[in-house]
Structure formats: C-alpha cells, structure tokens
Amino acid sequence: MKQQNGDWLAIFKENDGVKHGLPAQAYTSDEFWQRECEKLFPETWVFAGFVHELAKTGDVSPINVAGRPLLLVRSPSGEIKTFHNVCRHRCLKLVDAPGNVGKLIRCPYHAWAYDLNGSLRASPYFGGNDDKVPEGFEPKENGLVPVRTAIWHDWIFVNLSGTAREFEEYAAPLVARLEGIDFEKIEPVSTIDFGEVRTNWKFLIENFIEPYHVQFVHATTTDQPLVEHYTVVDGVCMGSAIDVSEKTAAEAGCGTLAVSSRYLTLFPNFIVGRYFPDQLGVHLNIPMGPDRTHQKRVIYTTEGQTLSDDEIQALTTLWHDVHKEDHEMCERLQAGRASDVAAGGGVLSPYWEDSVRLFQEHIVAGTDLN
Ligand code: FES
Ligand SMILES: [Fe+2]
Incomplete structure (x- = not known):
C-alpha cells in the first residue's frame, strides 16, 4: 500500500492550485481503518452515547468505539460509567443488548458477576467445588476495566487512552x-x-x-x-x-x-x-x-x-x-x-x-x- 512508502499523501499536500481531498484509501483500506482504531480514536474524545438513554440505575448500553466493545452503565450514585465490555475470566463480550441489569452485570458463560461500579462480586467455583478463591487470584484486581468518560449535558464522550486533554478544554471552540x-x-x-x-x-x-x-x-x-x-x-x-x-x-x-x-x-x-x-x-x-x-x-x-x-x-x-x-x-x-x-x-x-x-x-x- 502506498501509505507505507511515504508518498501516498503527495497530492493531498500539494500547495499550488486548488487543494485535493484525501486519497481513496483513507476511506476504503483496512490498514487505514486499523490506524484510525489504534491511533486516531483512542487518543481523542469520541462521542459514544446519550445520557437520557440510561435513565435508571442499572441501565446498561453496549457500544462500539474504535472497533472495541465498551459498556455504558448508570451506577447507583447516578454517574454514567464506561467499562470495557469484556468479562475478566475468558474475555467474553459481557453485555450484548441494552437493558436494565439490576444490581449486577452477570457474565452468561460462567456466571462471574460485577457490580455497577465494575467490582468483581462473584466468580463461582473458580477455585474448585468448595468455591475457594484460587491462590494468586485477586478479585479486586479483576473488576471491569474502566474507560475515561466525560459527560457534557446529554452527551457521553470516551477517551480510550486516558491521555487526551481535559474535555472542557478540548470542546471549548464548539461550546463557544x-x-x-x-x-x-x-x-x-x-x-x-x-x-x-x-x-x-x-x-x-x-x-x-x-x-x-x-x-x-x-x-x-x-x-x-x-x-x-x-x-x-x-x-x-x-x-x-x-x-x-x-x-x-x-x-x-x-x-x-x-x-x-x-x-x-x-x-x-x-x-x-x-x-x-x-x-x-x-x-x-x-x-x-x-x-x-x-x-x-x-x-x-x-x-x-x-x-x-x-x-x-x-x-x-x-x-x-x-x-x-x-x-x-x-x-x-x-x-x-x-x-x-x-x-x-x-x-x-x-x-x-x-x-x-x-x-x-x-x-x-x-x-x-x-
Ligand atoms: S467468560 Fe465470563 S464467566 Fe467465564
Ligand atoms: Fe446535507
């Protein structure tokens, strides 16, 4: 692909005359899409959902950001939280439809359960028949993995890398x-x-x-x-x-x-x-x-x-x-x-x-x- 040998943007960068748009491959190639998912989307604030669609405690909504499964959750404190929508046991996609989960997000595969703040609350029989916690396994370290989230009125934004500028600063030209x-x-x-x-x-x-x-x-x-x-x-x-x-x-x-x-x-x-x-x-x-x-x-x-x-x-x-x-x-x-x-x-x-x-x-x- 041309983008790998450095000249794919030559026409886009030309400065004399009327400017050109992005080359076709920016819209068609899997490589460019992967680059957007690995670099562009994770490092900025991506719009991901609407607050009003998560009205009650326990409401959840699976979303897709940069090709990754994420989960929006209305927590007991009223906050909207975002987690990677992936069970910490075998990494199954945890929730596949919007709805209300009550107090616990349960994995359908082996019944691990997480509370609405993402903490692992149950991992039944993981240590054997007597339900012991296996040595070397820390439930506290196996909660849902959170994603940085900003709420602006009815709109939910996520920043996968956690390193983008503060949302308020980022959004200032639009807000004005x-x-x-x-x-x-x-x-x-x-x-x-x-x-x-x-x-x-x-x-x-x-x-x-x-x-x-x-x-x-x-x-x-x-x-x-x-x-x-x-x-x-x-x-x-x-x-x-x-x-x-x-x-x-x-x-x-x-x-x-x-x-x-x-x-x-x-x-x-x-x-x-x-x-x-x-x-x-x-x-x-x-x-x-x-x-x-x-x-x-x-x-x-x-x-x-x-x-x-x-x-x-x-x-x-x-x-x-x-x-x-x-x-x-x-x-x-x-x-x-x-x-x-x-x-x-x-x-x-x-x-x-x-x-x-x-x-x-x-x-x-x-x-x-x-
Ligand atoms: S993959 Fe979720 S409990 Fe096993
Ligand atoms: Fe239009």
Missing part, C-alpha cells in the same frame, strides 16, 4: 458557538436510528460541514440558499452556518427548513445542528469499519416548549428525509472510491469546503501518517 442555549432546558423529543449507512464515517462528517451541496441535494426539504451560508473553521470545531434572510424565510415552502442554522462538529464524530430559535439535532456517528457507519439522530427542543404528536412526527419525517438524501450522496462518495480516478482525492472548493479540508488535515495528523 452554542452560546445562548440554556442546556438545562434541552429535551429530547424524537430519536431516529438509521442503522448502518454503507459509507465511511468521514463522508458523513464531511457532508455535514460543507454547505455546498445543500441547495442541490436538499432542494425539496430545505429553503436555504447557498449564498447565505458560510463555513466554520476553528480548530477541532468545523462546520457551516446560515443566517437566513427575511426574504428567504418569507418565500420558504411549507414543511421545509428555512431558519438560521449552525451545523457544527467536534472532531472526530460529534455533530450538532442548531436551528433557531428553539431546536437542536445531535447525530451519533459510530464508525464500524471502512465502509460502514451506524448513525442515529436525536431531536431536542431548547426552550421547554411542548410539541404536539403531529409536530413531533412532522419534525421526525423532515429530518429522516434530509438524512436519507445525505446518505445517498455519502454512499455514492464511497462507491466512487473504487475508481482509480479517486486516488487523487478529487478537489475541494477553497470557499465552501475549507471546513472539509481542515477535517481531513486533522485525520492525517491524528493517524500520524504524515
């Missing part, structure tokens, strides 16, 4: 752009689980942070003219935004999106859309392999307003349709990477896709393949 929101008031009103989209996770993020496609792809679902958009390029916060003019708002079709909006991300996989005056949408994008990404969207109100069932249904339908339009493009971006033409990564608009370019530069830096 969400000023004016009273996060105490945000309320999830609908969840759309799209399952697996047949595309590399990076295409879903890149698509979200460039405004260039909106008027073409979302011609029937939105009324957001290209000229009213601009990009956001600020460290680990990339995105686009639109301040909708009164004229556009007045001319907008019924049931389409025509409001001032912020389309923001926190590298690598957190996406938040802010729709003025009172709505947020957060996408969980779980990279599952070079060409598979699990995506979920949660729609929030921000002012504590009450929506009727019909209003919630209309919002859900609108966002479902918008995402489906994006998925089709992202799946075709993926399909195009099978062509030799895509080896050079295509070209990026210096005006509308500088956000994409910065995202791709973070990918190169994060995988340390420079």
Whole structure:
C-alpha cells in the first residue's frame, strides 16, 4: 500500500492550485481503518452515547468505539460509567443488548458477576467445588476495566487512552458557538436510528460541514440558499452556518427548513445542528469499519416548549428525509472510491469546503501518517 512508502499523501499536500481531498484509501483500506482504531480514536474524545438513554440505575448500553466493545452503565450514585465490555475470566463480550441489569452485570458463560461500579462480586467455583478463591487470584484486581468518560449535558464522550486533554478544554471552540442555549432546558423529543449507512464515517462528517451541496441535494426539504451560508473553521470545531434572510424565510415552502442554522462538529464524530430559535439535532456517528457507519439522530427542543404528536412526527419525517438524501450522496462518495480516478482525492472548493479540508488535515495528523 502506498501509505507505507511515504508518498501516498503527495497530492493531498500539494500547495499550488486548488487543494485535493484525501486519497481513496483513507476511506476504503483496512490498514487505514486499523490506524484510525489504534491511533486516531483512542487518543481523542469520541462521542459514544446519550445520557437520557440510561435513565435508571442499572441501565446498561453496549457500544462500539474504535472497533472495541465498551459498556455504558448508570451506577447507583447516578454517574454514567464506561467499562470495557469484556468479562475478566475468558474475555467474553459481557453485555450484548441494552437493558436494565439490576444490581449486577452477570457474565452468561460462567456466571462471574460485577457490580455497577465494575467490582468483581462473584466468580463461582473458580477455585474448585468448595468455591475457594484460587491462590494468586485477586478479585479486586479483576473488576471491569474502566474507560475515561466525560459527560457534557446529554452527551457521553470516551477517551480510550486516558491521555487526551481535559474535555472542557478540548470542546471549548464548539461550546463557544452554542452560546445562548440554556442546556438545562434541552429535551429530547424524537430519536431516529438509521442503522448502518454503507459509507465511511468521514463522508458523513464531511457532508455535514460543507454547505455546498445543500441547495442541490436538499432542494425539496430545505429553503436555504447557498449564498447565505458560510463555513466554520476553528480548530477541532468545523462546520457551516446560515443566517437566513427575511426574504428567504418569507418565500420558504411549507414543511421545509428555512431558519438560521449552525451545523457544527467536534472532531472526530460529534455533530450538532442548531436551528433557531428553539431546536437542536445531535447525530451519533459510530464508525464500524471502512465502509460502514451506524448513525442515529436525536431531536431536542431548547426552550421547554411542548410539541404536539403531529409536530413531533412532522419534525421526525423532515429530518429522516434530509438524512436519507445525505446518505445517498455519502454512499455514492464511497462507491466512487473504487475508481482509480479517486486516488487523487478529487478537489475541494477553497470557499465552501475549507471546513472539509481542515477535517481531513486533522485525520492525517491524528493517524500520524504524515
Ligand atoms: S467468560 Fe465470563 S464467566 Fe467465564
Ligand atoms: Fe446535507
């Protein structure tokens, strides 16, 4: 593979003329995916789940981060904890479906049991028939292995290496752009689980942070003219935004999106859309392999307003349709990477896709393949 002999990024790095995108192999190769799982994701804060989905003590949710099975747990103190979702006996994947486990997380294989803080509470018959603890085995050292976790309002982030910067510091450029929101008031009103989209996770993020496609792809679902958009390029916060003019708002079709909006991300996989005056949408994008990404969207109100069932249904339908339009493009971006033409990564608009370019530069830096 070219990335091993050092020249695979030559076109991406070219400085004269219009810049190129990442070479196709960054979206298709198993080697690059492994590099993301070993280096890029573990060393940063990866968005992993929603607090409201773990409402009660004992609620658990198995998740996948950087190809690894992890488990989110609501502990008795009310904290959300994350553990490697692996039994310490024979390393079986411990929990395979969300639910409530009561007080103990039991392994189905030989009945080892862990409490909600991860401590090993039972390892029946491990020392023989009389249930002795074998010599040299320390139950205290065989609890579930914790993963560093940060909670930001309804959103759970994990840092596998344990060495990333403090989350508050990391997220500061994004937080600054969400000023004016009273996060105490945000309320999830609908969840759309799209399952697996047949595309590399990076295409879903890149698509979200460039405004260039909106008027073409979302011609029937939105009324957001290209000229009213601009990009956001600020460290680990990339995105686009639109301040909708009164004229556009007045001319907008019924049931389409025509409001001032912020389309923001926190590298690598957190996406938040802010729709003025009172709505947020957060996408969980779980990279599952070079060409598979699990995506979920949660729609929030921000002012504590009450929506009727019909209003919630209309919002859900609108966002479902918008995402489906994006998925089709992202799946075709993926399909195009099978062509030799895509080896050079295509070209990026210096005006509308500088956000994409910065995202791709973070990918190169994060995988340390420079
Ligand atoms: S693998 Fe879990 S108890 Fe044996
Ligand atoms: Fe889109």
